[in-house]
Amino acid sequence: MKRKRWLFAGMAVLVIAALSVMFWMSYHKDSNKTAFQTETVKRRDIAASVQSTGVIRAKIGAEVKVGARISGRVERLYANIGDVVKKGQLIARLEQVDLQAKVDEAKMNLKTAEANLELSQKTIQRMQNLYAKDFVSKDKVDLAERDLKAAQAQVNQIKEAIRFSETQMSYANIYAPISGVIASVTTQQGETVSASSLSVPTFVTIVDLSRLEIYAYVDETDIGKIKPGLEATFTVDSFPEKDFSGKVSAVYPKATIQDNVVYYITLVSIENPEGKLKPDMTVNASIFLNRRNNVLAVPNKAIKREGGKKVLQVLENNRPVQKSVKTGWKDTAYTEIIEGIKEGDMAITGEVTKTENE
Structure with missing residues (x-):
């Protein structure tokens, strides 16, 4: 009887162990399930x-380097980096003393030339009257005409010189060609700049x-x-x-x-x-x-x-x-x-x- 009880007890242990293994495998099979990441199909843009x-x-034309078209000393600089400027705003000025002196001198020369022209006009008129009365030769009239043309040419030349000098003086005032922000300043007040036909000294760069x-x-x-x-x-x-x-x-x-x-x-x-x-x-x-x-x-x-x-x-x-x-x-x-x-x-x-x- 004892041997049978031990046999039944052993079989019971084996059954319990087998059930435990099956339960463990079933548990882990369920616990290692694959889950899917999903997104609902819907309408969208x-x-x-x-x-x-x-x-x-x-853009082209939106960044401009502004410089001097003439040589001279920077008298005033009105721009700093970061300043907002408007088109036509004065940003720098060169000394104008020498330029003004040239204009004044040319205007004085013009007065003298105009006086000479007036005298030549009176002379040609007088010579023509004398020639008409056979008091002077044709050569005298021709000479008076040449003098008149020379006097007129001198007046025209001096007027052109005045226009040129006044234009040069206007270049002493440097204005912003576009509205924008001062991006860089490459000169300073008191500095002497030199301009030529090959290079223009840059004062500031403006960006719109x-x-x-x-x-x-x-x-x-x-x-x-x-x-x-x-x-x-x-x-x-x-x-x-x-x-x-x-x-x-x-x-x-x-x-x-x-x-x-x-x-x-x-x-x-x-x-x-x-x-x-x-x-x-x-x-x-x-x-x-x-x-x-x-x-x-x-x-x-x-x-x-x-x-x-x-x-x-x-x-x-x-x-x-x-x-x-x-x-x-x-x-x-x-x-x-x-x-x-x-x-x-x-x-x-x-x-x-x-x-x-x-």
Whole structure:
């Protein structure tokens, strides 16, 4: 009897152990289930775009170097870096003492020349009267006429000299040719500047911050999609949370090669009403090729390629079911679905494995 009891006890232990193993395996099988990350298929707006980097530049004519057209000493400098100036505003003045002296001297010479001209006019009139009475020869009349022409030429020459001297004196006052901000000052009060036909000394550089554009470097694989009129948005490192807007104005026909990669410069006109944007800022731009509104879309990562077809998985009755789909436009996050799934389906975007500790 004892042997039977021990036999039954041993069998009971084995049964309990087997049940424990089965329970443990069943528990861990359930606790290591695969869970799917999903997103509901719904309608949204998609903007297909080309990404590029670039730099902000002043448009042609929006950055002007202002200098002196004559030599002289800088008497006054009215501009400092950062000053906002208006077109026509006086920004510097050269000494005018010597220039004024030349004008005064020329005007004195003009008075003398005009007196000589008046005398020559009276002389020719008198000679013509005497010649008519045969009191003088024709040579005397001719000589008087030559003297008159010479006197008139001298008057004209001095008047031209006065105009030139007054023009030179006007160059002593240097005005802003455009409205904008003083970006640099390259001279100082009291400095002597020397101008020539080959070089003009620069006083200041003025930039019109309302006339900026982006030099966007677009990869050769995308440049065929770009055309003037396309809208763009961009960010700059100085204001990473703010989106600025612009519009493509031109595409350079000649390529630029950087690090063995072919790019084409695309000009994007931008607005800068707040003056936050500055020349030479680096930008990250998105040029929008097309916009699709209210279309079915799924995350890009949900779509795979199999055998030349595009497929994705949807969750049906807690099980993944593969669907072939036809796609349309895509942006950086979503792809348009033309056919293959319907609104409200749960598109699988990834999966995670749950463990017993999760």
